[in-house]
Amino acid sequence: MKKILFALLLTTEFVFGQVDINSGLRAYYPFNGNANDASGNNNNPSFNNATLTADRLGKANSAYHFNGINNYIRIPNSRSLNLGNTITLSVWVRPTGFYYDICHASSILSKGTADYYPGNYTLRFDDALYTEGKGCSGDRLSDSLHLNFRATGTPQIAYRPYINKNQWYQVIYTNDGDTAKLYVDCALKYAVNFKEIFSNGDDLFLGKTNDPLFPFWLNADIDEIRIYDRALKENEILALCKEEIKKDSVVKKDSIKPVTLIDNKPLEKRNNELVKQIIVDNDSISVTLYDNGDIDGDSVTLIYNNRVITTHQRLSDKPKTFILKVEPGNNNNELVMYAENLGSIPPNTALMVIYDGKKRYELNISSTNNSNGVVAFRLKE
Template sequence: MKLSIRSILFVAIFFAPVAMFGQSTFGLVAHWPFSGNASDNTGKGHNGTMNNVTATAGKSGVSNTAIRFAGASNSYITIPYQPDLNLTNYTFCAVLKPEGFYTNTCQISMIMARGVDHGYPGSYFLSLTENVFDSSCTTFDTNRYVFTCGGGPSNYPYHYSWADSPTVHTNQWYCVIGTFDGTAFRIYVNGDLRVIAPPQVPVPIGTSTDGLSIGANIFGNASQYPYWFKGVMDDLRIYNRVLTASEIANYCNPVGDGGTDTTASVIGIEQNISVAIAPNPNSGNFSVHGILTSPTAAIDVYNTVGQLVYRKVVAPVQNAINEHIELPVVADGVYIVKVTAGVESKTYKMLIRR
């Protein structure tokens, strides 16, 4: 993401030491703005070597402000090892436009990876994948790719945890942010929290001496699982901390459909169960109603940082629920309402406005 000279001067003069888009430099490990190269903008020396990638126009439409990955053999960027790539908590920020999906074994399009992504200390990744819906490495549906992130040995959320994320379409720009706070992975898309995926057994990420790859997997059995990314990357950043909700909103604000969505519309993210909320917007009082076959269901409300602000467990009567919810005093804004019944769930954005 690139600003005009006037915008850069304005930010430098009035908001120092805040970087572009109101983004704090605190905890910033590496930043690749992809301005025709793979240089690290932090000055910390995480400069990349480009392989079969080309400079192209980014989200702004300006030439040489992004990098296009071919989605095929030897199209990726490598970053050498430095000790500060070992992370305890993290935030990964990316602005990108997929132009296709990797559909070979295990159907992963790797945005960024460090180390072997399954079971190795020091590993982490940000990716697109389809197999969270069926846990299959052989069958796929290009209409069901979603963003995921991960890291560390045995830090595996249940695969269906990621299915709440909105499916991704080709030739559209996305701002995607993945975070890990030691207890759960989270995915934000265009500023909105979409997924909270706790590991089954949380453990620290650990350390290694691996470098990074951007646009592919080059670690482990990479010849069988190269996971090529096909598309354009405009911006990529790594933080060694979890960004705040306002920092996430500021980063994503220029991207997508006007940035963080605070409209009154309800967005159903997963369609496995038949429930709805009304009214929306509301003042903190609303109803959840629908048809459920599970003996119990949980109604959870999260703020945009992923903090649980309300939970209620209910028992459907004759396979139906009609629960009135009165939230404790909370600030106006966007909240996530998630109804879970067994392994199925449905998630909505809800606007509280008094």
């Protein structure tokens, strides 16, 4: 049975009205033609031999590529880069290769020398979780299919999906002084008790570590690095995710088509089965669609208020996000999942996670050749 995950995240301007995702920002690297710090703290590089490249939106000279051999960016140590016992690290990264020497890690950012020194903070991807900490056996990496993102303080448990090359990911790490959490594409991957004071006398490195024995050279594109002196809260993480959603995945008003035809063929008449009606507090929501289980070749059409949002949407592990307006009054704002086919493992069974501000709902929804799964939203008066 195949599962899909819909994450309905409310838009920044409506839901997170008082959220300030710039509060506590110690360094911010948008990489808009250079590697300078845009936070106002002047944490600018002293060395940079990485290459400007296109970002995840295809905009030229708006991200940096590291070749996995000798490319890195070095940022001098400063007071603003030495934090207390709370931290948030956020980055967009597109792995284009893996580090095949001993320990098998690829370092996105690192401040501190060896891992066992106190005060370090780091963000990387490797096979340490899959190998249960045995990735430093001295053997070169031979299995590049089971790599995870991780940061300072992790459990020894691998999570899925594993990293794919040439795919952009948004990775966010937080530590509130007690618990370290890692989010990949806005989904929580782990939470573990871990206490640390994130302060040391070393420079900040992007693309490698400051350890000559274990440099962990990065082969990837990176963009939008943020370093905070506090742990972002869940609604702030959702706001940050919402702010950085790909522009080409947002539904514009003039791009929505009436739900009458698909490829000039009328939609089959099917029974609409209401899963749940939810009274929401906010009049704007976003819907993120991706496959959370076996990918078996099926595709769906999403219909909102009798209009097509997307058609021929092949279910995969790559998210696609849409902005929806919840109309006031007695209107039932209906989101319909129409199965174009059932793939090889019918029916289409979905998990729908709905966020209404701080409220969270979790539903199961399915569609067949005879029926459509429906969730209705009504704006609270």
